[in-house]
Amino acid sequence: xxxxxxxxxxxxxxxxxxxxxxxxxxxxxxxxxxxxxxxxxxxxxxxxxxxxxxxxxxxxxxxxxxxxxxxxxxxxxxxxxxxxxxxxxxxxxxxxxxxxxxxxxxxxxxxxxxxxxxxxxxxxxxxxxxxxxxxxxxxxxxxxxxxxxxxxxxxxxxxxxxxxxxxxxxxxxxxxxxxxxxxxxxxxxxxxxxxxxxxxxxxxxxxxxxxxxxxxxxxxxxxxxxxxxxxxxxxxxxxxxxxxxxxxxxxxxxxxxxxxxxxxxxxxxxxxxxxxxxxxxxxxxxxx
Numbered sequence: 001x002x003x004x005x006x007x008x009x010x011x012x013x014x015x016x017x018x019x020x021x022x023x024x025x026x027x028x029x030x031x032x033x034x035x036x037x038x039x040x041x042x043x044x045x046x047x048x049x050x051x052x053x054x055x056x057x058x059x060x061x062x063x064x065x066x067x068x069x070x071x072x073x074x075x076x077x078x079x080x081x082x083x084x085x086x087x088x089x090x091x092x093x094x095x096x097x098x099x100x101x102x103x104x105x106x107x108x109x110x111x112x113x114x115x116x117x118x119x120x121x122x123x124x125x126x127x128x129x130x131x132x133x134x135x136x137x138x139x140x141x142x143x144x145x146x147x148x149x150x151x152x153x154x155x156x157x158x159x160x161x162x163x164x165x166x167x168x169x170x171x172x173x174x175x176x177x178x179x180x181x182x183x184x185x186x187x188x189x190x191x192x193x194x195x196x197x198x199x200x201x202x203x204x205x206x207x208x209x210x211x212x213x214x215x216x217x218x219x220x221x222x223x224x225x226x227x228x229x230x231x232x233x234x235x236x237x238x239x240x241x242x243x244x245x246x247x248x249x250x251x252x253x254x255x256x257x258x259x260x261x262x263x264x265x266x267x268x269x270x271x272x273x274x275x276x277x278x279x280x281x282x283x284x285x286x287x288x
Contacts, residue, residue, distance in 0.1 A: 002059075004112060004145045010153035012113055014059065014145070017160050026159070027058035029287065031263035032117065032175065032206025033239025036103065037096055038068035039084060042261055046240045049263055049287050050107045058265070059145070060110050061155065063206055064117025064175035065239065067131050069096055072123065093129055101138040108143035115149030117175040117207065151175050154200070159270060159280060166270055166278040172200035176207020176236075182257055185210045190234040201282070202266070203234045211238040211260035213284065235284055237263050263287040 003015045016026060029049060035041050053060055071083045072092055087095045104111070116124075116132040124130045136148045152174040159166055174193070178186065186208050193203050194216050215231045222228050238260040268282045 002145060004147050006147055010150040012147045012149060012153065012155045014112055014155065014157045015160065016157065025267045025269040027053070027056040028266040028268070029053040029058045029060045029263055030063075030204055030235070030237060030266055030284075031061070031239075031287075032063045032237045033065040033209055033241060034062070035065055035068035035119070035239060035241035036100065037084060037087065038070075038241055040242045040245070041068065042240045042242055045261055050104075052287075053110055054107065056265075058110060059112045060107060061113040061171075061173075062111075063113070063115045063149065063173045063204065063237075064132075064151070065119045065206065066114070066117070066135070067096055067100065067119055067123075068241070069093070069119050069123050069131060072127060093123070093127060093131065096131060097134045097138060100135050104139065105142065108139055108146065110145070111139065111143050112145045113147055113149045113155060114139070115153065115173070115175065116151055121151065149173075157268065157280075159268070161270060161278060167280050169202070169268060169280050169282055170200050171202045171204055172197035173204045176205040178208065180208045180210055180256070180259075185212050186236060187212055187214055187234075190214050190216065193234065194232055200232060202284070203232060204237065204264075205235075206237045206239060208236065209238050209241060209259040210236055211262070211286065212236050213286075233284060235264055239263075261288075 001017060005013050007013055034046055036043060036046060086099050114132060114136050120132045133148065136146065140146050155171040155173065157169040197203050212235065214234045216234065217229065217231050220228045220230055240261055242261065243256065244258055264284050265287050266282055266284045268280060270278050271281055272278055
């Protein structure tokens, strides 16, 4: 059975048991910026991907801004017209947690990581309540693999085959920072992140509601003093919030451009190398 644990403050470890070296690939749904309580959230697309995750037996990882949570009393951006019907009555922040706990209940068996984004940390700063921690506490009894993440952290995936361990796959994640960078889409940040996370196979961020896939090729000197070539993959997940359809509002007035919607699928499999050992391989593709 798969297991998760937390070997250090910002590291989550997922141990996978595979019956053989050539079993079916393992899928992961990598998502951020759902903003599911926002009027402009594409809930149908989000639910489509979550249901596909169940069909694929995929593990779900979320790195923040699951909540939009901008209609609180102390938020300068609050606008009652942007409040969904289900949040109109009762304590606003309590209702956010109640609705989210019910909404995501069908998918908890596959949920591995839940981390805060800047929207959640803003509420924690101004309202003295942590929405991510509260939702985690509600979900954990029904989510055997779920771990509470940090704004920046690592996920180490360790498959096990009949002949033993076959290496690790390391994901470095960061909810994100900075503006949307309409020209570069934030790809300039990949050079900094490649230096900051040299041991990561995949570097993943969100926050800006932009989407990109970029690989950085590297030459590595292994323990046997042989030169090996590998690639570090960088992705940014766009999320599910659409602010421009109505042609009015804060995002329109700020001149924001249309953004991609969705998440990423990661596929992990094990194959035999030229030297006869087994190694991890992975690929990512956009979830649309």
